[in-house]
Amino acid sequence: MKNVSSPAAVNKGAGSKMNSALIYFRQHWQLYLLFMLPAFALTIIFRYIPMGGVMIAFQEYNPIRGILGSEWVGFSHFTRFLSSPDFLRYLGNTLKLSIFGLLWGFPAPILLAFLLNRILSTSTKQKIQLVLYMPNFISVIVLCGIVRILLSPTGMINSLLGTSTNFMTMPSAFRTIYIASGIWQGAGWASIIYTAALSNASKELKEAAVIDGANIVQQIKAVEWPAIKDTVLIQFIMSVGNIMSIGFEKAYALQTDLNLNTSEIISTYVYKKGLLDGDYGFSTAVGLFNTVINVILLISMNTIVKRMNDGKGI
Numbered sequence: 506m507k508n509v510s511s512p513a514a515v516n517k518g519a520g521s522k523m524n525s526a527l528i529y530f531r532q533h534w535q536l537y538l539l540f541m542l543p544a545f546a547l548t549i550i551f552r553y554i555p556m557g558g559v560m561i562a563f564q565e566y567n568p569i570r571g572i573l574g575s576e577w578v579g580f581s582h583f584t585r586f587l588s589s590p591d592f593l594r595y596l597g598n599t600l601k602l603s604i605f606g607l608l609w610g611f612p613a614p615i616l617l618a619f620l621l622n623r624i625l626s627t628s629t630k631q632k633i634q635l636v637l638y639m640p641n642f643i644s645v646i647v648l649c650g651i652v653r654i655l656l657s658p659t660g661m662i663n664s665l666l667g668t669s670t671n672f673m674t675m676p677s678a679f680r681t682i683y684i685a686s687g688i689w690q691g692a693g694w695a696s697i698i699y700t701a702a703l704s705n706a707s708k709e710l711k712e713a714a715v716i717d718g719a720n721i722v723q724q725i726k727a728v729e730w731p732a733i734k735d736t737v738l739i740q741f742i743m744s745v746g747n748i749m750s751i752g753f754e755k756a757y758a759l760q761t762d763l764n765l766n767t768s769e770i771i772s773t774y775v776y777k778k779g780l781l782d783g784d785y786g787f788s789t790a791v792g793l794f795n796t797v798i799n800v801i802l803l804i805s806m807n808t809i810v811k812r813m814n815d816g817k818g819i
Contacts, residue, residue, distance in 0.1 A: 562790035575786075582790035591769075599770040602756075603748040606684045611744055613692040615737060618699035619725055622706075634700075637693025649758035652686050674763035683759060683768075698740070699733050706732035738810055746803025749795050771795050 530537065557572065562582060564575040586592060617637065624630040640648075655661050656672040663669055672678045710728045719727065753772035760768045771791060779788030 558789070559793060561786055562793045564786050566786040566789070568785070578786070582787045583794060585787065586791050586794065594766075595769060595771050595774050598767055599749060599751060599772075601767075602680055602683060602751055602770060605680060606687060607744055607748065609684055610688050610692065611741065613688050614695035615699055615733070617692055617696040618703055618733070619729065621696065621700055622703045622729065623721070634693070637696070639693075640690040641694035643690065645752075645754045646758055648686060648690055649755060652682060652759065656682065673759070673761050676764045676767040679759065679764045679767045683755065687755075698736060702733040702736045703729055742803065742807050742810055745806040746799055748802055749799045 560572050561575075563577060563579055564572070565578050566572070566575045621630060621634065624633065643651075653673060657663070658669040658671045662672070672682065706729050711724060714724050714728055749771065751770055751772055753770075753776045756768055756770050757773050757776065760773065772795070775788045775791050775795070778784045778791070
């Protein structure tokens with residue numbers, strides 16, 4: 506007859522292991538400090554100390570006088586930006602680029618993961634994944650150069666269409682170009698996390714669904730979707746939280762004088778005002794405004810998802 510351990514014995518064993526771990530930590534605390542100190546130092550130096558630079562947003566910053574010697578102007582930079590006649594245009598361009606990019610770009614890696622999961626041959630699947638992942642390793646500037654060449658009046662797209670249109674000078678085409686190139690570059694790499702989550706889907710349930718006559722959509726809905734649902738929600742919340750954080754590199758590299766009406770976003774505006782015009786206080790204030798909006802969106806979306814998903818969020 507097997508001996509069954511009592512809960513008291515189990516708790517006693519767990520308590521003894523914890524005591525042993527504490528004793529070991531006290532005896533070798535220098536070793537833990539040696540390995541943890543660099544991480545703490547890097548975090549403080551590169552994450553927390555730069556937060557002091559937020560003060561520049563409330564100053565007429567002078568690089569020679571520094572933060573402590575610059576004139577304090579309060580919220581005047583924020584008032585200047587919010588009252589600017591171009592404020593709504595910059596905000597609208599940023600939101601449109603982000604929201605449309607989220608609506609079109611977020612489902613793409615999920616669909617790719619579902620499609621890759623249907624491939625039974627491991628070698629074929631690996632080859633397709635290699636092709637899909639490769640664009641992620643192309644730098645943004647090189648990608649923008651490829652896009653400009655393809656869409657030039659003498660490029661491949663115009664050759665196929667039999668036209669000579671310069672798409673890069675069309676304000677109405679900028680968002681489509683930006684979003685489509687982003688999906689092509691990042692969808693394959695972003696599908697990795699969903700492909701990994703799909704590996705946890707029950708193969709027994711899938712086989713049972715096939716035997717019961719379930720089609721592909723029904724199999725995805727009943728077996729595969731529950732396996733990645735939480736991952737999708739977390740990724741969606743994080744994406745909404747970064748909805749205002751469009752990097753200026755790609756937008757700036759795809760800008761032309763003729764498409765500025767739709768390509769000028771907050772991040773490119775901050776870059777131009779801060780580094781090109783030297784208006785450091787104003788550009789910092791605009792960047793801080795952008796960050797605050799991101800935090801509000803992140804918290805709001807997390808609250809909404811929690812209410813819709815039985816309290817599960819970030």
